[in-house]
Every structure is written in C-alpha cells, then in structure tokens.
Amino acid sequence: MRSWIRSGRPDVPGGWRPAGIRLPAEKTGERPGLDNPALHHDLRNHLTVILGFAELLLVQTLEADARRRDLEAIRDAAAAALDELNAAERRRILR
Numbered sequence: 001m002r003s004w005i006r007s008g009r010p011d012v013p014g015g016w017r018p019a020g021i022r023l024p025a026e027k028t029g030e031r032p033g034l035d036n037p038a039l040h041h042d043l044r045n046h047l048t049v050i051l052g053f054a055e056l057l058l059v060q061t062l063e064a065d066a067r068r069r070d071l072e073a074i075r076d077a078a079a080a081a082l083d084e085l086n087a088a089e090r091r092r093i094l095r
Helices: 024-028 037-060 068-094
Strands: 004-006 016-018
Touching: 037 068
Parallel strands: none
Antiparallel strands: 004 016
C-alpha cells in the first residue's frame, strides 16, 4: 500500500501526494512552471514513452483495425508535444 504525505504546495490538488514522489521543483529548488528545466526533462521522458508505446502498438495493429486511428492520434499528439517542448527549451537556452 502506498503512503501519502502532505505536499505543502497549493498547486497540488488536495495538497497530498504519494510518498517517495519528488516534484521537479523539489529536485532543482526552482519555482514550478514551464521554465523549469527539470519539468522539461521529466515531461520529455513521459512523452517519449507514450510515443514509443503508440508506435509499437501501431506496428502490431492491422490497417483495418478501428483502434488504429486512435493510436495514430496519440502518436501524433505526443510527437507534436515533444516538438513544442524542444522548441521551448531552445528558446529558453537562447535567452
């Protein structure tokens, strides 16, 4: 059973989070937000996993399968989000 601790952060719904889960701002000491490099890193990792699994499932899915369109939409959305995240990171570095 997972234990829960009080986060003490107003931006966390309910103020509770699983024990052992560190938020990006806690890792870096920076404020949470889209300018946070640790957040970019974590989000990039999650999007890469989503993109990879969608591609793996697409390879195993027949063209006529009704779920294929959903998988393509997931893959395309994850790829677009990764592109946006990488562009934001480049803009942050150039500042």
